[in-house]
Amino acid sequence: MNFLDSAVTLTLNGFSQVSWSFDYAMVFFASAHLAKGGIFMAVLWWWWFKDGNKKFDYRERVISALLSAFVAVAAGRILAIILPFRARPLHETSIDFLPPLGMTSNVLEGWSSFPSDHAVLFFSLSVSLFFLSRKLGLCALAYTVFLIAFPRIYIGFHYASDILVGGIIGAGIGLLGNSRIVVDNVSRRVLGCANSTPALFYPVLFLLTFQIAEMFESTREGIKFAVHVYEQACLPNESLVLK
Template identity: 35%
Template sequence: MNAFDASIQTYIVDAAPASSFFARAVADIAGLALFKALPPLAIMSAMWFKRDPSLEHRREMVVAILSAAVVAFAAGRLSAVFLPFRHRPIYDAGLHLTFSVASATGNPLRLWSSFPSDHAALWMSVAVGIFLVWRWIGVLAILHCVLFICLPRVYLGLHYPTDVIAGAIIGAAVVMLLTRASLRTRFAPPVVRFMERWPATGYTLAFLFLFELATMFDEPRLLAGALLKAL
């Protein structure tokens, strides 16, 4: 545990209101898609449907941003697998901190490395992507990611500050790379044309994709894990 993580983690936990209601509210914010996923995805939907002369460019950007979100999420997950294992703060006795909802945290998290935060990677990529298209709304999206996704996970002891910082850097870097014209124009226009030519099929697939993105592909991952165990 480095001094930077320890000092910030201690400050956030100690500065927060000492009440079970507050802790439960933060846990709900951190766990429910209503708070963490729906606002940025709603903005992405508005970005797709807003009619103006820049419609084609914005739709390409939407495709690139959502693609970056998947890549950033995968990069965060793979990094957690291949980088040196790091226990989560709730299991670090050396911090001498009591996390209010530690008893409700599932044991599987003991086996999953804390570094980096895949939540921060995914949702910061979307927030920075929004910023690249709509500046002032993007600022709000980034603040939403920090306040409703990153900080709650630090407060709850699910991540250290450097976990969410690293995840956010991954997300920002991936979206800035994939939204560059030299890369975006290679894969985004065919998707946009498909959506415009076959809207019924396209929007059905888009709905399914956005649902899975909002839940961070929890059910497919659970099914894949069950199949691997069965095999």
């Protein structure tokens, strides 16, 4: 653990269990999908149906934001898997971390903290919102820093460097996803599907925004269940073994 991570983590942890209301607020914002992805997806849906001369430009940007978010979630998870494992502050045995009130110490145990997939996703979305409105982008960035990233450091889910690196990766994905070449060659073609096959497009769009809002949690659980069923099916059936 470097000096920055140590200083930030231990300083913030000094306030743990001092205020019941503050601790529970931090736990809520760190864990409630509605307060994170739900709000961002609601904002994108609002821009999708916003009327005006730039209606189709808005929709292209919304599609770019969603595509960037999808890539961000995938990138964050892949990097966390392939990079060397890093225990979360909450589980780090070398520091005497005091969990905030309302936290259980075994949550996310076995999951690497680096980089923060939340930071990758929500900094990507914040950058994407800049292309719709600078004021909205600034508000989204502030919301991400103070009500998404900060709580995850405070409750011991991440070190500061997890957030910093994840934020840089996410911002880069957001910028690339909103580049002119992507908007013209990808987002515009996807928007064409909304006009040609709306009966198919909108259910898919709804499911995508729902999954992004919950960071594909139900999809992950479904995959884990399928893997478990497959592993159980591959086990030899003892009742059929001849004795």
